[in-house]
Amino acid sequence: TATCSFDVTVTGLAPDITCPNAITVNNDQGQCGAIVTYAATETTAIPPSVITYDINPGSFFNVGTTTVTATATNPVGSDQCSFTVTVVDNEKPDAMCKDITIQLSSAGSASITTADVDNGSTDNCGISGMTVSPSSFGCANVGNNTVTLTVTDIHNNVGTCTAVVTVEDNVAPIAICQDVTVQLGTSGTGTITANDVDNGSNDACGIASMTLNNSSFDCADIQSTCDKNALDFPGTADEVRIGNLGNVQDWTIEFWFKTVGNINYQNLFHTQALQGNNGVRLELSSNYPAGHLYYFINGGGHTVVPLSGTLTSGVWHHLAIVGDKTNNSTKAYLDGVLVTNDVHTNWPASFSDFTIARGFSASAERDFNGSIDEFRIWNVARTQAEILAAMNMPLSGSETNLAHYYPMNEGSGTLVADQAGNKDGQLLNANASTAWVEGPAPVNPCNIVTLTVTDNNGNSNTCTANVTVEDNVNPTAICQNITVQLDANGNASITAAQVNNGSYDNCGIASLAVSPSSFGCSNVGGNTTTLTVTDVNGNVNTCTATISLQDNVMPVALCQDI
Template identity: 35%
Template sequence: AIACPANITELATSSAGAIVNYTAPTATDNCSATPQQTAGLASGATFPIGQTTNTFSATDPAGNTSTCSFTVTVSGVAPSITCPSDIAVNAATGQCSAVVTFAATETTGIPASTISYSVASGSTFNVGTTTVTATATNAVGTDQCSFTVTVSDAEAPVALCQDLTVQLDANGQASLSANDVDTGSSDNCGIGSLALNQTAFGCGDLGTNQVTLTVTDVNGHTSICTAQVTVADATAPTLTCPTNITVVATSDAGAVVSYATPVYTDNCSATLQQTAGLASGATFPLGTTTNTFEATDPSGNTTSCSSTVTVEGVPPAIVCPADISVGTDLGQCSAAVTYAATETTGIPASTITYDIAPGSTFSVGTVTVTATATNSAGTDQCSFTVTVSDDEAPVALCQDLTVQLDANGQASLSANDVDAGSSDNCGISSMSLDQTSFDCDDVGGGNAWALEFDGVNDYVTVPNGTANMVG
């Protein structure tokens, strides 16, 4: 018979296994027997990891054989992994990540373990913290550890601004957003927000204003840039003049006229200036005066308007003198007559004209004179008569005459024979003699006669002329 030792279990001491010593099997026989190993490894050998069966047999001289076996089990060592310390790096320039290499260690495990990672070493890690798990595995078991890889964004954004011009609206307001000023700001990890220190503008901001754009990236880093914002106003003021005015003159100078101030508005402010015409409350001359006003805002935008003030004159109302009756001037068959019509109503003062001028010489008779008053507002006429009467008698002049009777004892005279140059201011119309025929009864002197004169406008008898008759 043969007896083997009990099964043996050992821990490996290296990846080759472990040196294992065991008691040699014992053989007994009624005669004798010698144990002989037929399988396995000798005591003191290095047993590989795993189970090795050692088999022994004993054979006596008669050839009888007995066998026994036992196992030597060499167990591996489970791994015990060690992770690196937590890793902190900055993102690569211009990148929002970093390539990170690392290595966990494991020296305990038998057989040697294989280490794997949840994220392979040399991978690209985004900004932030990533937990990496390392796993060591061998035939015996598995062990894990973890560490963090923190990639920080240490790069500030690039802030880029552009200058702008904004126009105020009808309410005098303008606005900008940060995006209006931004002209391509960038960041390696991306822009989280844009902010402008001033977004609303009004009339008080006309001109150049400096604004600041703050660029914040997704990781809280900021950069700023400045821009010049020119606030402009292209909206002209509104301006309304009063309606046209028409009044009647109160004097030759015209009339005092008051009018409403033009109404003006602007999205900011404006000033009003009169550029033509006369101020309200002034004396406006006859005719039409154009009043022009101009409203100007602080940006130089202007609007103008005009209205007229028309001062109308008063048409004349002429008054003629009463009809005039005069006698002829002494020794004249006419008279120089003066007169004057009056006109005090017309504005402006009228000019009076006559179809026959005052002071003209009027012949005997009746003449109608027409007076006309004229000003810029109109014309008026009136008429009156001038009557010139001949109140002057003719001057009768006679001469004495001697006439001869003819063969029949007859003689005759005419008024012209007796007239010695009679005259009249208006002319002699006729002369007559009260005796024009003479005969023998009239021979001698002292024959009385009368010469009658009939002027143009009167009749005179001159008595007591004498004629001497000669037989």
């Protein structure tokens, strides 16, 4: 036998891989990407190939385009192909809105930002921007407005929601008043309107109405003098500085005041400004248990005298402090009622630096917050009867023992004039444009009307004005002619009442006078006389009457025998 051998080599076939076409899918709900599966194919390799991927099928692909490479391998060789996987974000943002309420400014406008109405809008991939429309509002928008919030994602998908924007006008009008003068008519009455008192009141959203609390006046409202103003102190370092009033013996300090709110550590006056407990100072305090008003007299171990009773905030009270050095006593009267009566022996020799509405010490000022009016300093210990008799009346300034008198009616500027002495006060550290307030203490106050201004959205504000009432209507003088007889002595006289035939005046007649009123023999016949009628407000009128003078007295015939 013979044999031979030979080699047979089987080389097989290398892979020839086929990739899928480019894949495009939308994002998975709520994801900025998607899970994508795919498969490349290879069918001809010998032996069969194994396919692998650089990114396995079923992987999560971010939004965008990703290239995937597939490789088929067998012992003969390998083959690769690539394809793209594109994930598209087609999910629009989840726009979330919330309703809001906004207020118009004093200029009548308001605007909102997206943040005001956004209630946590989200997007699967991210938000690039938000807009809201409309975003600006004015008076015409008061009420509910629907706005649209537009949310755009980073792939330009757009989501929207709507919110209700409630626009409110809570800005009260600015009420501006002016003083007015009303002339009474022939019936003795006069009226004013809101427009007379208005001096340019305004509101950004418009005024709906203006009303007056009192529009009718009559003769009883005529005032020759009246109190217009008080001084208002905000509780800061402002004061009325009067200065050195010299030596004092007995004294009475009285004034009207009105507190505001809490009244701890507030000095109404100090006779030695900022010199601690030297001199006399009056302090309002809630720091002591017995009451709310204390006065301190003359340094060292100071004297604290509690005044009984609690003050009413916002209400005028009258206070008189009496220093009776002659009799070693101090008294205080609140609203005319004696509330303290103490023995006192330690007296200040002078009021060396008098100030109103400020006191205690430079390092611990205790400034008054409230209003003060009708400040009077007497150089005598006034009695209760004297205090009661004058506290509600304005003074002339020439009253006996009245040393200094500050009616506080200037109404502007920094001068606080002394109407009794020569120590004018100066308003210091104050805003003179706000310190003078209308609505004085009840000391012959002027006719005051309140104008209420209401805007179109129901907000209101008020201001006050003084009303000067005048009677410029002359009386109506009506005369009648009369006949009078000379008396036996050849004289006759008449009264105004005889000639008056019902003269009248809108506010009343003060006096009647007739001239001439006396007649003699030479006047027999017709005479003209004038009746002068003066009304209660000083207006005058006249009329004339004819006085027919008769001599009806028989001559006395005297005979004598001859």
